Amino acid sequence: MKNSTPYSIKRRLTLSVGILVSVLLIISLYFSFNSAKREVEEVYDARLGQSAKLMLLAMSLSNAEKGVLNQRNDFDLWMQRIEQLAEHDSQPTPFGHPYEQFLVFQFYRDGKLLWSSASELSALSQSATTKGFADTFVSGEQWRTFQLSFPDDKRQGEYIVAGENQSIREEIINEIALSTLVEQLFLLPTLLVVLLWLIRKYFKPIDQLRIAMAQRSAHCLDRIHVADQSIELQPLVDAINTLLVQLELAWQKEKRFTRAAAHELKTPLTILRLNVENAMQTEDPKQRERDLQNLLLGIDRTDRLIHQLLTLAKVDGSSSHSQITTVRLKPLLQQIIADLVPLALTQHQEISLKADTAEVLGDPALLEVLFRNLVDNAIRYSGHGSKIQLQLKNLPQQVEVLICDNGEAIPDTTRERIFEAFYRGHSDQGNGAGLGMSICKDIVAIHSAELMLLPRANHKNTFQVSFAK
DSSP, X not given: OOOOOOOOHHHHHHHHHHHHHHHXXXXXXXXXXXXXXXXXXXXXXXXXXXXXXXXXXXXHTOOSHHHHHHHHHHHHHHHHHHHHHOSSTTOOBTTBOGGGGGEEEEEEETTEEEEESSTTSOOOOSOTTOOEEEEEEETTEEEXXXXXXXXXXXXXXXXXXXXXXXHHHHHHHHHHHHHTTHHHHHHHHHHHHHHHHHHHHHTHHHHHHHHHHHTOBTTBOOOOOOSSOOTTTHHHHHHHHHHHHHHHHHHHHXXXXXXXXXXXXXXXXXXXXXXXXXXXHOOOHHHHHHHHHHHHHHHHHHHHHHHHHHXXXXXXXXXXXXXXXXXEHHHHHHHHHHHHHXXXXXXXXXXXXXXXXXXXXXXXXXXHHHHHHHHHHHHHHSOTTOEEEEEEEEOSXXXXXXXXXXXXXXXXXXXXXXXSTTOOTTTTSSOOOSOHXXXXXXXXXXXXXXXXXXXXXXXXXXXXXXXXX
C-alpha cells in the first residue's frame, strides 16, 4: 500500500539540492586538498634537495676536521640564539626561523659522520651508495631524507644527508593545504543560502495559486490569475480555470433547476388542493364532477411538468457526460413518429416522413428528446386536422431535419421568446410548463448544432435543426 501522507515538494527539493551540492563540494574539497598537499610536498622536497646541495658545497670547502668543527660551532650558536629569541614556534628571529630545528644536516666523509646539526640524532644515512629521497625511521621517528654526493669521482667520499621530521612536515603540509580550502569552505553555506532563496522565489507562483484556490468557494468561482506566470504552471492554471467554468455552469444549472421546480410546482399543487377542497365541500354532484375533472387535468399537467423538469435536469447533467456515438437519424425519427401517432390520431392529424439516409455524431438519448419534443409540440399546438411533415435532408455540408405543420401562424411576440425557459406562447392550450423548446435549445447547443424557427412560408410553421458534417 502506497503512503498517502502528503509531502512538501519545496522541502524535498531543498533537501535534495542541499545534499547534492554538499556532497559535490565535499568531493571537490577532497580532491583539492590532495592536489594542494602533493604540490606542497613537491615544494618541500625541492627545498630539501636545494638545501642539501648548498650545504654540501659549503662543507666541502673545509677539508680539515678543524674547519668542520668551527662550522658546527657557528651553526650551533645560531640555533641557540633562534631558540632564545623565538617567543613562539612560528615567530621568526634575526637568526632564522624556529622551524629550522626540525631540519637536520649530516656531513659524511669516507662513510664517517663528521658533522650533524642535531648531535643527539643518529646517522640518517644507511649507506654511502644510497642517493636521492628516502623515508627513514631513526630514534623512534619518521624522517624524510635526501642524500647527495658530488658528481665527480675525486670527491665521491664526501656526501651530505638533509633530513626533515616527517610528523612536523605532514602537519605543516596539511595546514598549508587546508588554508587553500578556507574560501571553498565558506562557499558551502553561502551556496545553500542562495539556493534556498532561489527555490523560495521560484516557488512563489505555486504559493500564489494555493492562496487563490483557498479563496474560491461555491459562491466565488472567479477565474484564477497568478501574477508570476511560468510555463510549467500555466497549463495547471488553465485547467483549473476550465474546471471553475464548468463548476460555475453546473452551479447555475442547479440553481435554475431549483428555481424552476419551486416556481412551477407551487401553482399546480395549490390548484390541486383547491379542487380537492371544493370537491369535498360541495353537495352538488355536477359541481363535484367538474372539480374532479379539473383535478385530473391538474394531475396531468403536474405529471407533464415533472417530466419536463426531469428532462431539463437530464439535459443539464448530460452536457459534460454525453455518450457521443454515431446516430442514424431516419430510424430514430421513424420510432418517434410511431410512438406519437396515437396522440396525433386523437386530433385527426396526419404525420408523414420524407428522409434521406443520414448519420450524425451525438447522444442518442438526447437526440430522441430533441425530436420528440419538436414533434409533440407540433401535435399539441398545430390544431385539429392539421398535417405534420418531417423531412431529413443529407446535404453536402450539413444534415437538416425540418418539422413543418400547417397550423395557425405563430405570432411575432411568440417567435421572439419561444426558446425562453417557462415561456408559454399558447397559455390557453396544452398543459406544459414552457420548458420544451428551452430543452431543445440546450440539446442543440450540446451537439454544436443549430435550431431555428424559419419564417412562415407556404402557410407552414417550420422548425429546422442543422448538424454540421
